[in-house]
Amino acid sequence: MTDTLSPQSSVLSPDLDRLLRPHFRAVAPYTPIEPVEVLSRRLGIPDDAVIKLDGNENLYGPSPRALEALARCARYHIYPDPLQRDLRQALTAYTGLGVEHIVVGNGSDELIDLLMRLTLEPGDRVLTCSPTFGMYSFNAGVCAATAVDIPRDAAFAVDAEAVAAAVDERTKLILLPSPNNPSANLLLRADLLRLLETGVLVVVDEAYAEFAGETAADLVPHYENLVVLRTFSKWAGLAGLRVGYGLMAPRLAQLLDHIKPPYNVNVAGLVAALASLEDLALLQERVQAIAAERERLYTLLQTVPYLRPYPSRANFILCAVMERDARGLKDALAGVGIFIRFFDTPRLRGSVRISVGLPEHTDRLLAELRRM
Numbered sequence: 001m002t003d004t005l006s007p008q009s010s011v012l013s014p015d016l017d018r019l020l021r022p023h024f025r026a027v028a029p030y031t032p033i034e035p036v037e038v039l040s041r042r043l044g045i046p047d048d049a050v051i052k053l054d055g056n057e058n059l060y061g062p063s064p065r066a067l068e069a070l071a072r073c074a075r076y077h078i079y080p081d082p083l084q085r086d087l088r089q090a091l092t093a094y095t096g097l098g099v100e101h102i103v104v105g106n107g108s109d110e111l112i113d114l115l116m117r118l119t120l121e122p123g124d125r126v127l128t129c130s131p132t133f134g135m136y137s138f139n140a141g142v143c144a145a146t147a148v149d150i151p152r153d154a155a156f157a158v159d160a161e162a163v164a165a166a167v168d169e170r171t172k173l174i175l176l177p178s179p180n181n182p183s184a185n186l187l188l189r190a191d192l193l194r195l196l197e198t199g200v201l202v203v204v205d206e207a208y209a210e211f212a213g214e215t216a217a218d219l220v221p222h223y224e225n226l227v228v229l230r231t232f233s234k235w236a237g238l239a240g241l242r243v244g245y246g247l248m249a250p251r252l253a254q255l256l257d258h259i260k261p262p263y264n265v266n267v268a269g270l271v272a273a274l275a276s277l278e279d280l281a282l283l284q285e286r287v288q289a290i291a292a293e294r295e296r297l298y299t300l301l302q303t304v305p306y307l308r309p310y311p312s313r314a315n316f317i318l319c320a321v322m323e324r325d326a327r328g329l330k331d332a333l334a335g336v337g338i339f340i341r342f343f344d345t346p347r348l349r350g351s352v353r354i355s356v357g358l359p360e361h362t363d364r365l366l367a368e369l370r371r372m
């Protein structure tokens, strides 16, 4: 198996080509991270020798209760509940919001896609603040919309006035993660309130909120133009099962529910997410352990002469790489089985992003960074 689809597959006959929507020819593909089995095969090492610090995954894995529930479930041959009633009900206690505010998706990625398909006409605009999560501009491109970037400042803070000033009659959405990926800082509440005043939909993507202990969910009942996105991928260790959810005004939730594929979240995802909410104490202990490990990793990274880590409220740390090539550093670590993230964009070309793993991963990483 090659790593990409074969080049011939991108050539269509003129007859078929004319059926395509023209804007798709210009959509740049999203660059995803590679799965463990591909990395281990490439290096010729066993899967469990791979230290995967490139995907902001939770290396503690799913909760034991989730694993037991998955093993016990006898309903894999039956379609899942299209309304995800049990999970949405369980989420009311976790989020403090009623079921009418909650939409469940195949990862929060699906909710980003659905929100754009609900709102964007070709030529519409979404506002993003780079450096940030790449799916926003990717999904906008799929909808033939334009992602307009209002770059963050040197400390990665959002320039809320500049974002508000960029809103025009074609602007439908503002998308801001809190904590931001990859800079790991929070969106300030004052900035969020300023942006809500613009009247366009403000999507606060809280994929990493559990590691920061801060949320905008309490504002959802007060602002019909606020959407808060969450996921089980990070704090609950279910990235591979793809369960996310959105918190929003009931009418918006209803509309997203109408346009989503009915069986968008599978039985395994629902079973594991429900069991995770029943194993909160243990999962929250792990979140605390990851936050503590983040602080240890940050302190240790500060001792590496060629790295300048930025403070983090998430489960990853962005580092500026000084006087050496960031991509070269990423490749050198990959050569010894440690995978970190490098982004080939002008602002981030001199940086790497390192996910917080288990204590033994920090120790191995630091030993290699000191040796290199």
Ligand SMILES: Cc1ncc(COP(=O)(O)O)c(C=O)c1O
Binding pocket: 055, 056, 106, 107, 108, 109, 110, 133, 177, 180, 181, 205, 207, 230, 231, 232, 233, 239, 242, 243, 244
């Ligand atoms: C900011 C942000 N939002 C959303 C996601 C996607 O989350 P999910 O796994 O729920 O699709 C990620 C994943 O890395 C992310 O960094």
